[in-house]
Amino acid sequence: MRLVPVHLLQPGMVLGKKIYNADGLILLSDGVKLTSSLINRLTDLKLGYVYIEDAATEDIVIPQLISEESRLSAVRSIQASFKNLENQSSLKGSFLHLGKTFSGVVDSVLDEVSSMEVSMVLLTDINASDYNLYQHSLNVCLYTMVLGLSYGYSRNQLYMLSLGALLHDIGKTRVPASIVQKPGRLTDAEFAEMRKHTEIGYDILKNEPNIPLLSAHCAFQHHERLDGSGYPRGIQGQDIHEFAKWIAITDSYDAMTTQRVYQPAKLPHEAVELMYTGSGTLYEQSFLAIFRDRVAIYPPGITVMLSTGESGVVSRIHARIPHRPVVRVLNNPKGEPLRTPYEMDLSQCLSVMICGIGEAVYA
Template sequence: MRQLSINRLKQGDVLGRTIYANDGRVLLGRGIAFTPSYIERLRDLGINIVYVDDEETKDIVLEDVITEEHRREAMASLEFSGQAVQVGKDFDGFKVKKAVNNIIEDILFQKEIFISLTDMRSYDNQIFAHSVNVCVLSIVLGKALGLDQNNLEALAIGALFHDIGTVKLPKELLRKRESFTTKEEDLYKTHTSLGFDILRSKRELNLLSAHIAFQHHERMNGSGYPRKLEGEGIHQLAQIVGIADFYDNMVNDGPGHTRMLPHEACEILMGCSDKLFPHDLVVTFLKHIAAYPTGCTVKLNTGEIGIVVDQNKSLPMRPIVRVLLAGQDLNQVKAKEYDLVKERTTFIESIFE
């Protein structure tokens, strides 16, 4: 299986991972061959990345760190809660706890965790997919830091609901991908206070979760919002969610911005350590992130084109790349692999979008 930009999809390519709607409905099932109308439909939905199966990459296995069922359950829980808030109704905090604890169990069950999967997000599920991903990333970092069960649960709920305040903002603002105007930015920033008010009213939820929603945009140097807190004035759990949110926003389209490539986001995040986020948290976080996700197509400094087939977890910037070689008979295609930890003079120049 490999990752492809929607712009590189062609008729006959076979879908490698099922694409779901918010409510769990199947939009396109694994194994379906793409037609021009399917490709155009995905483009209309705002889906930029898909996974395809082909002969050259059929042995590449891409696994999520949580089950598909638990990811969809968390998205559905968040969507239901958001709809309730929009119409002024209450939502079931105990169902939320159940959804996040399933995710926590999935992550605690694994010995080594390495994030190497890119979301297939549409315009309609972007907010939900982003929130679930921030939840997953936050728990992974929380686990690495040795947080206990109570703090992991508060962290997970705060992460899943960190943007719950956006349900009270105009939809056209949330769908905008160009930079915000000053007025739009000021309006968007209110989502932290709105989220705090929503979560602190839920007695069955830890008040720490509300403070995470309130503080996840605060930064160590005081440049954040809404209160321009500095250093240790920002709760550690909010700093964890802040890092996860910052990274996930960089590698995916979102309100007021378009995405960048994971290795670029990793470099930027490292450059922000000790300025926006604590250095030790950033270093620990990046140990669990694949700078070049498995399945992506890359160009090497040798001029060769290859596919990332595996990761070196000790050196995330140096994965294993498979290069396809065509012999004299173009029907006979051989492959060779570079382990970039061992091939020290070979490196990745760029990722093909």
């Protein structure tokens, strides 16, 4: 299976992974043979890449942090609870169901992620057609959970951190949908309204008996930045709780790597590079370094150009050194297909570098 730019799709190619819409519903199933009309539809959705099956990469497995069944179940739980909040006319009173519902989601996901031999921040939604609050909340939870595990938090700390990550944007349920779902840049007035979601989220969560106060502070502080340029309070450095510093990183990363109507999804290496411009000013430098070391910046299936002039597809990633994956070399320096493709382990071939994301392989 390989990751192919939509503009290079051709009729007859077979879809390797399902494509979802903003509500998590399947638009196109895996195994579907693409036609010109289906390719036009994918182009209209403004998707950047899709997974395609082909003979040269049929054994390449695209890893997942959690199973598709677990993801769908979690998203449905998030969606039901968030929609319930959206439909309530007042926030007075208690929301005891929040703690029960989301504790179950976090415990289930934490068990699954913890059981993996080695967990990494793996690209999740490149096959989704648009940003979605429910998918985003789960993605940020998963990514933050991986970082928390790597950092060595206890089970209780992981639970509070992961619950805070899952609920970091719950305040958006009380911001007008016309603003949250606007397919374009917000006006100054709209952005001022959007910024209120941090305080609203904190107000929803802070007095819930089944929600730890630290988790509520994740909703409150996840847009604060080290240099004081964040919101809602503009606090700096050590005044920001470390849980919120983790979520600031994962929230930004997921926003960058998720397809938007007004902004194409960035590939992981592009997002990480952009985030590093804020190292030490926006994001905690030591946390960002851990994040970098846990991100599969060249996901399996993506085509890469090597410093040797050869090109191929990432076939496997090393958990401890994800920036040095195993590459299945398919083309020689002239761009000609090799009669016998071979695997090059960049963790061993230290003189060879990935120098770009290639498209020539598909031409």
